[in-house]
Amino acid sequence: MIQDTAELQKKNVDAIGNYVVEGMSEMNLVAIEQTYQEILDAIEASTEGKSEGHFAIKLTALISTDIMTRLNEA
Numbered sequence: 001m002i003q004d005t006a007e008l009q010k011k012n013v014d015a016i017g018n019y020v021v022e023g024m025s026e027m028n029l030v031a032i033e034q035t036y037q038e039i040l041d042a043i044e045a046s047t048e049g050k051s052e053g054h055f056a057i058k059l060t061a062l063i064s065t066d067i068m069t070r071l072n073e074a
Helices: 002-010 029-047 065-073
Strands: none
Touching (some): 002 029
């Protein structure tokens, strides 16, 4: 996404990124940390050198299906 954003910005076109990572069958802290870092990198790349930027994150992407189910039932 970072490379695509850079190419589009050269043409004065903004980009939209969408992370679809929810649905882990069990917690995987390594995968969550990797996704978290990718999100931070994408935010930095899309806002660097600008006075503002827009980025939406669905925070349930960083928890397992089991935890989402338990939260829903609470």
